[in-house]
Amino acid sequence: xxxxxxxxxxxxxxxxxxxxxxxDRAKVLAGGTDIIVQLRETGREADxxxxxxxxxxxxxxxxxxxxxxxxxxxxxxxxxxxxxxLKSAYPALADxxxxxxxxxxxxxxxxxxxxxxxxxxxDSIPALIVLDAKCHIxxxxxxxxxxxxxxxxxPGKNVLQQGExxxxxEFAPTxxxxxxxxxxxxxxxxxxIAVVGCGAWIRLxxxxxxxxxxxxxxxxVGPKPLFAAEASTFLTGKPATPETFAQAGELAKxxxxxxSDMRGPAEYRTHLVGVLVVRALTKALxxxxxx
Amino acid sequence: xxxxxxxxxxxxxxxxxxxCEARQSLLEVLRETVRLTGSKEGCNNGxxxxxxxxxxxxxxxxxxxxxxxxxxxxITTIEGIGETQHLHPLQKCFLEGAALQCGICTPGFIVxxxxxxxxxxxPTEEQVRFELSNxxxxxTGYDKIVRAVLEAAKIKQTV
Ligand code: FES
Ligand code: FES
Numbered sequence: 001x002x003x004x005x006x007x008x009x010x011x012x013x014x015x016x017x018x019x020x021x022x023x024d025r026a027k028v029l030a031g032g033t034d035i036i037v038q039l040r041e042t043g044r045e046a047d048x049x050x051x052x053x054x055x056x057x058x059x060x061x062x063x064x065x066x067x068x069x070x071x072x073x074x075x076x077x078x079x080x081x082x083x084x085x086l087k088s089a090y091p092a093l094a095d096x097x098x099x100x101x102x103x104x105x106x107x108x109x110x111x112x113x114x115x116x117x118x119x120x121x122x123d124s125i126p127a128l129i130v131l132d133a134k135c136h137i138x139x140x141x142x143x144x145x146x147x148x149x150x151x152x153x154x155p156g157k158n159v160l161q162q163g164e165x166x167x168x169x170e171f172a173p174t175x176x177x178x179x180x181x182x183x184x185x186x187x188x189x190x191x192x193i194a195v196v197g198c199g200a201w202i203r204l205x206x207x208x209x210x211x212x213x214x215x216x217x218x219x220x221v222g223p224k225p226l227f228a229a230e231a232s233t234f235l236t237g238k239p240a241t242p243e244t245f246a247q248a249g250e251l252a253k254x255x256x257x258x259x260s261d262m263r264g265p266a267e268y269r270t271h272l273v274g275v276l277v278v279r280a281l282t283k284a285l286x287x288x289x290x291x
Numbered sequence: 292x293x294x295x296x297x298x299x300x301x302x303x304x305x306x307x308x309x310x311c312e313a314r315q316s317l318l319e320v321l322r323e324t325v326r327l328t329g330s331k332e333g334c335n336n337g338x339x340x341x342x343x344x345x346x347x348x349x350x351x352x353x354x355x356x357x358x359x360x361x362x363x364x365x366i367t368t369i370e371g372i373g374e375t376q377h378l379h380p381l382q383k384c385f386l387e388g389a390a391l392q393c394g395i396c397t398p399g400f401i402v403x404x405x406x407x408x409x410x411x412x413x414p415t416e417e418q419v420r421f422e423l424s425n426x427x428x429x430x431t432g433y434d435k436i437v438r439a440v441l442e443a444a445k446i447k448q449t450v
Contacts, residue, residue, distance in 0.1 A: 003314045
């Protein structure tokens, strides 16, 4: 690996200044579990690596029943699933944090990093989409926010401009009757890349039987993680039953445009979308009715 | 360009200073500069766990961390887990349970298992298998490793 300069920024402004000064020759270092491999193996080069883990606002999170969750972009995955309150408020997020790599990866890797790496198969992104996270971005031109469903643009690409840094992800407060789940299909038991990933979130009415809002998102079946809008809208006002879940699965299949590769042929992946949507909704329902 | 950076850290309980290039991984620094060669390089890309060390008590793939990121950290390598005359129960159980063949994966398994037993003194088989999923072994087929870890947990409970 070619040598580079290393700088540990202490503030967001300092990081943005450093990143902007080198344009695309600067790379952000959060957990490092993707970028170090890319610099070593894929011939990507950097003149400057900016470590953002010393910036207080990036490594903390705030969770409150009224305020929701604001998750610093570099908070390591293990902190998410080890916090019982966070886990029960945003279970799909905790599900994904628990299966990104193994324990050694989860000690370092962050949800913000997983999002910025923008793999179509990234486990956290469908979870973030169904939880409707808002991305907080700082850059030379000031701060802005972007809905997470709009963040990724193509494999490995996203809306971040030169000099911009993802600082945090914000989630609306959860209510009684909310439930969510993320799962993926892999041939191994653990430590694998999704053949298909699926997130589901539902909100039930006071009776606990009818869905008042739902969101479904898919990973690894398109050039970026996808929000299944039609399947999500379809569920609104419907009874939470296996039949409606199966119909939502069929609708979600319509947006899948997977490639065939060593992880599975396109047809198989499309079929799996239907299967995983039902599984994700079933688990989300179980959680929505538990609380 | 290859300016060396000065890093101060604690390794196996001792304050340690080293010089490294920014691009060097913690694994490289541990093996080549600090001369602690117990941590192994299997894949050098985060898949195998042979390079696992504890950073502030958490298992980390040292091939995926830069040496300079170790500034101020508390690091435990396989060399800090036991001594030849006083093996850690995990080391004893690996040896006596034939949980290794070539041994390349073993330091990583022991270090991760140490973190596991610190967190879950009485783990289930499923917990052992799940938490060790970032450690690959090409020789043993895992069964004896899992049994050695469960056995070590039992011994630790009784001492
Ligand atoms: S050598 Fe670090 S994970 Fe394989
Ligand atoms: S004993 Fe050879 S790789 Fe595990």
